[in-house]
Amino acid sequence: MTGKAKPDFSGWATKAGLKCSDGRTIMPDAFKHQHEETVPLVWQHNHSEPSNVLGYATLEHREDGVYAYGFFNDTPQGQNAKKLVQHKDIKSLSIYANQLTERSKQVLHGFIRELSLVLSGANPGALIDNVVLAHSDGDMVTLDDEAVIYTGLELKHDDDDDDGSSSSDSDDSDDAKDPSAQEIYDSMSDKQKEVVHRMIGSALKGVSQTLKDDDKPKKDGKDDPVIVHKDTNDQEGRRMTRNVFEQQNEDKDKNKHVLTHDAVRGIVADAQKAGSLKEAVEAYALKHGIENIEVLFPDARTVTDTPEFDQRRVEWVSGVINGTKHSPFSRIKSIWADITYDDARAKGYIKGTLKKEEFFGVATRVTTPSTVYKKQKLDRDDIIDITDFDVVVWLKAEMRLMLDEELARAVLIGDGRDVADEDKIKDPMGAPEGAGIRSIANDHDLYAATITVDDTATATQVVDGIIASMGFYKGSGNPTFYTTLPTLTQLMLTRDQFDHRMWKTPAELAAELGVSAIVTVEVMENEPDLIGIIVNLKDYTIGADRGGEVSFFDDFDIDYNQYKYLLETRVSGALTRIRSALVIRRAAAGGTLATPAAPTFDDTTNVVTVPATTGIVYKDASDDSTLTAGAQAPLAAGESLTVVAVPASGYYLANNVDDQWTFDNPA
Numbered sequence: 001m002t003g004k005a006k007p008d009f010s011g012w013a014t015k016a017g018l019k020c021s022d023g024r025t026i027m028p029d030a031f032k033h034q035h036e037e038t039v040p041l042v043w044q045h046n047h048s049e050p051s052n053v054l055g056y057a058t059l060e061h062r063e064d065g066v067y068a069y070g071f072f073n074d075t076p077q078g079q080n081a082k083k084l085v086q087h088k089d090i091k092s093l094s095i096y097a098n099q100l101t102e103r104s105k106q107v108l109h110g111f112i113r114e115l116s117l118v119l120s121g122a123n124p125g126a127l128i129d130n131v132v133l134a135h136s137d138g139d140m141v142t143l144d145d146e147a148v149i150y151t152g153l154e155l156k157h158d159d160d161d162d163d164g165s166s167s168s169d170s171d172d173s174d175d176a177k178d179p180s181a182q183e184i185y186d187s188m189s190d191k192q193k194e195v196v197h198r199m200i201g202s203a204l205k206g207v208s209q210t211l212k213d214d215d216k217p218k219k220d221g222k223d224d225p226v227i228v229h230k231d232t233n234d235q236e237g238r239r240m241t242r243n244v245f246e247q248q249n250e251d252k253d254k255n256k257h258v259l260t261h262d263a264v265r266g267i268v269a270d271a272q273k274a275g276s277l278k279e280a281v282e283a284y285a286l287k288h289g290i291e292n293i294e295v296l297f298p299d300a301r302t303v304t305d306t307p308e309f310d311q312r313r314v315e316w317v318s319g320v321i322n323g324t325k326h327s328p329f330s331r332i333k334s335i336w337a338d339i340t341y342d343d344a345r346a347k348g349y350i351k352g353t354l355k356k357e358e359f360f361g362v363a364t365r366v367t368t369p370s371t372v373y374k375k376q377k378l379d380r381d382d383i384i385d386i387t388d389f390d391v392v393v394w395l396k397a398e399m400r401l402m403l404d405e406e407l408a409r410a411v412l413i414g415d416g417r418d419v420a421d422e423d424k425i426k427d428p429m430g431a432p433e434g435a436g437i438r439s440i441a442n443d444h445d446l447y448a449a450t451i452t453v454d455d456t457a458t459a460t461q462v463v464d465g466i467i468a469s470m471g472f473y474k475g476s477g478n479p480t481f482y483t484t485l486p487t488l489t490q491l492m493l494t495r496d497q498f499d500h501r502m503w504k505t506p507a508e509l510a511a512e513l514g515v516s517a518i519v520t521v522e523v524m525e526n527e528p529d530l531i532g533i534i535v536n537l538k539d540y541t542i543g544a545d546r547g548g549e550v551s552f553f554d555d556f557d558i559d560y561n562q563y564k565y566l567l568e569t570r571v572s573g574a575l576t577r578i579r580s581a582l583v584i585r586r587a588a589a590g591g592t593l594a595t596p597a598a599p600t601f602d603d604t605t606n607v608v609t610v611p612a613t614t615g616i617v618y619k620d621a622s623d624d625s626t627l628t629a630g631a632q633a634p635l636a637a638g639e640s641l642t643v644v645a646v647p648a649s650g651y652y653l654a655n656n657v658d659d660q661w662t663f664d665n666p667a
Contacts, residue, residue: 005071007058007069007070007071008055008070008071008072008082008085009069009070009085010067010068010069010070011067011068011070011093012065012066012067012068012093013031013057013059013065013066013067013068013093013095013112013115014026014030014031014065014066014095014112015064015065016028016030016063016064016065017064017188017189024102024105024106024107025105025106025107026065026107027106027107027108028063028064028065029061029108030107030108030109030110031059031061031066031097031110031111031112032061033109034059034061034066034111034112035059035060035061036058036059036060037058037059037112038056038057038058038059039056039057039059039112039113039114039115040053040055040056040057040114040115041053041054041055041056041057041070041071041072041114041115041116041117042054042114042115042116042117043077043081043116043117044116044117044118044119045094045096045114045116045118051075051077052077053073054072054073054075054077054078054081054117055070055071055072055073055078055081056070056071056073057069057070057071057115058071059112064188066095066112068093068115070085070115081117084117085117090117090118090119092117092118092119093115093116093117093118094115094116094117094118095112095113095114095115095116096112096113096114096116097110097111097112097113098110098111098113099111266284267280267281267284268280270283270284307389307394309398309401311401312405312522312523313520313522314401314404314405316408316482316519316520316521317404317405317408318404319480319519320408320411320412320537321404321407321408321542323480323537323538323540324411324537324538324540324541324542324573325537325538325539325540325541325542325576326541326542326543326544327541327542327543327544328543328544328545328546329543329545330368330369330543330544330545330548330570330571330572331366331367331368331369331543331572332366332367332541332543332572332573332574332576333364333365333366333367334364334365334574334576334577335363335364363432364432365431365432365433365574366432366433367428367433367434367435367436367438367543367572367573367574368433368434368435368436368572369435369543369544369545369548369570369571369572370425370426370435370436370437370570370571370572371568371569371570372403372406372407372410372425372437372568372569372570372571373403373566373567373568373569374399374402374403374406374566374567374568375564375565375566375567376395376398376399376564376565377557377562377563377564377565378391378392378395378562378563378565379561379562379563380556380561380562380563381561383563392563392565395565396552396565396567399565399567400550400567403550403567403569405523406425407437407542407569407571409523410425410427410437410439410573411437411439411440411537411540411542411573412439412440412441412482412521412523412524412533413439413440413441413442413523413524413526413527413530413533414427414439414441414442415427416523416526416527425437427439427442428574429442429443429444430442430443430444430445435572436572436573437542437571437572437573437574438573438574438575440533440535440540440575440581440583441527441530441533441583443574443575443581445656445657446578446579447575447577447578447579447580447581448533448535448575448580448581448582448583449469449472449473449579449581449582449583449655449656449657450582450583450584450585450655450656451465451466451469451472451582451583451584451585451654451655452584452585452586452587452652452653452654452655453465453531453584453585453586453587454586454587454591454593455586455587455588455589455590455591457586458494459490459491459493459494460494460502462491462531462584463491463494463509463512463513465584465654466513466534466582466584467512467513467514469582469584469654469655470513470514470534470582472579472582472655472657473534473579473580473581473582474577474578474579474580475535475536475539475577475579475580475581476536476538476539476577476580477516477536477538478514478515478516478536479515479516479534479535479536479581479582480515480516480517480518480519480534480535480536480537481510481513481515481517481518481519481532481533481534482519482520482521482524482532482533482534482535483518483519483520483521483524483531483532483533484520484521484522484524484525484532485520485522485525486525487531487532488506488509488518488520491503491509492506492509506518513534515534529585529586529587529588530583530584530585531584531585531586532584533581533582533583533584534581534582534584535575535580535581535582536580539575539576539577539580539581540573540574540575540576540580541573541574541575541576542571542572542573543571543572543573544569544570544571544572545570547570548569548570548571549569550567550568550569551567551568551569552565552566552567553565553566553567553568554566579657587652588652590650591650591651591652592615592650592651592652593651593652593653593654594613594614594615594616594647594648594651594652594653595613595653595654596613596616596618596645596653596658596659597611597613597616598611598661599611599618599643599661599663601663605634606634606635606636606665607631607632607633607634607635608631608632608635608641608643608663609630609631609632610627610628610629610630610632610643611629612629613645615647615648615650615651616645616646616647616648616651617645617646617647617648618643618644618645618646619643619644619645619646620641620642620643620644621642621643621644621660622641622642627643634665635663635664635665636665637665637666638665638666639664639665640662640663640664640665641662641663642660642661642662642663643660643661643662643663644659644660645659645660646659
């Protein structure tokens with residue numbers, strides 16, 4: 001306290017670190033800027049009459065809050081309030097503050113406008129009541145940036161002299177200035193208290209070590225030495241000692257709870273057996289009648305407003321959902337025609353000759369919608385009993401999180417469930433028509449080319465294989481490489497012959513691969529042979545009719561006293577651009593690379609000849625029948641034959657693009 005005037009009373013205006021009943025906490029420096037400022041002292045925050053102003057108060061910022069010194073004026077009301085305080089009829093203070101800055105339930109800044117005497121403070125945990133202003137139209141508006149704050153701590157006052165005047169000795173002044181050890185401990189945060197606990201443990205360890213070095217500690221003619229906490233006062237030159245197990249009442253026997261070396265030896269031994277210093281100290285305290293052990297070890301407090309989820313990393317989900325093209329129609333239809341054949345080429349004309357028509361087929365594929373849902377239920381009793389957070393809002397967030405992750409997973413790799421599983425999200429895969437969400441990893445090779453690398457390939461060989469296969473990509477713009485964190489880590493740890501890393505950052509690796517970015521997807525780790533997917537999701541369409549978008553439903557089951565919640569959507573999804581994705585996989589262990597040779601066609605005899613190639617089986621694409629090596633039956637007029645090369649058992653192909661040939665005999 002600065003200044004010459006002697007206050008009529010003092011007390012805590014606010015206490016830092018106390019969590020209030022509405023969940024807010026006053027931070028230590030919230031009102032630091034008002035150090036030594038003067039504010040009015042009023043009665044019960046009443047401003048209806050000038051007589052309610054009882055005096056003024058000077059504020060003092062401390063590390064654990066704001067301390068106030070009150071001065072009553074000479075009015076009858078002021079002197080009456082002074083008597084009430086001296087007689088301890090009034091023991092509680094309250095402040096009015098506004099312009100509050102709050103973040104995550106923590107009050108960081110504000111302005112104390114007045115200090116008030118109140119008949120009754122809040123509970124020891126403090127209370128913040130929002131101020132409600134009455135407008136002339138009768139409406140009531142709650143202002144979040146204003147509050148009446150009760151500390152719940154009693155104020156201090158001077159003793160009465162014989163003549164009724166206030167008096168205070170030097171010790172009282174010091175007490176008003178310096179908070180007690182109990183107040184200092186109560187004002188500490190959980191982390192600060194944990195440090196105190198560790199310091200006690202270190203002190204106990206030090207004493208234990210001293211006893212090992214010299215089993216009989218030195219004495220100076222007094223009783224056995226005790227562990228004390230020393231506090232010096234520079235102004236008075238005093239030295240105060242307090243054992244950590246002493247009670248607050250000074251009239252009781254000060255040696256009642258002295259911690260002797262024998263007690264320390266026992267606590268250390270118990271701690272070594274139990275593996276917990278806290279349990280050992282608690283056992284000693286309870287054994288010797290110390291009831292307020294929670295002062296040393298307070299109850300744990302939650303540090304988050306809601307329970308945290310133990311979940312997979314989902315940063316990639318929003319990128320997948322938002323990166324796709326969204327259609328207001330659930331039936332997705334794509335049309336394509338193959339004009340890569342020589343017959344489709346433009347031709348030169350010789351005067352007087354016949355101009356030949358171009359022949360090619362047009363194909364379509366259709367994807368229809370399927371329903372995807374997430375359902376939950378809660379007992380009404382649980383909703384009422386859980387008061388720490390809004391369990392319904394928390395549950396809705398979990399449902400949306402899981403639904404979005406499932407949709408994103410279905411787009412990239414499918415949901416991973418067995419085809420016979422009734423919970424499986426429908427996936428038409430390579431079928432020309434079907435309902436559901438077509439996974440890119442399992443799509444037809446016309447839309448997603450599969451690149452296979454040897455199972456023993458090094459990181460450098462994997463990168464080389466991807467770069468060599470980028471010629472098969474015909475999607476939009478620069479694609480994204482979706483892979484797993486273990487795969488990315490393996491690639492990033494690749495070093496050259498000088499032990500330098502090949503790529504210092506994922507961005508350098510992305511530039512090497514020719515992609516715009518590399519995104520790690522945790523659920524892809526469930527596909528052991530899948531290295532990654534290269535795709536620009538602009539070429540993937542998610543469709544939903546009106547009413548099929550994500551919708552939330554809730555209902556109450558009166559028979560079972562349960563609330564039931566349903567999050568549902570009805571959508572379809574498919575790549576709509578051919579050759580718009582590359583799927584990179586590892587070959588099966590021990591597999592051998594086989595390279596198919598192309599069949600030949602004699603346009604004079606219209607005969608297709610199938611070669612004999614090791615590790616390759618040639619099949620007729622129309623019926624999946626195996627073709628024998630050698631000349632096939634001549635094609636009739638208007639007939640065509642599509643030959644597909646598939647790897648034999650124990651072999652694999654480098655890709656599924658250069659494995660199909662079509663031959664025609666025009667009518």
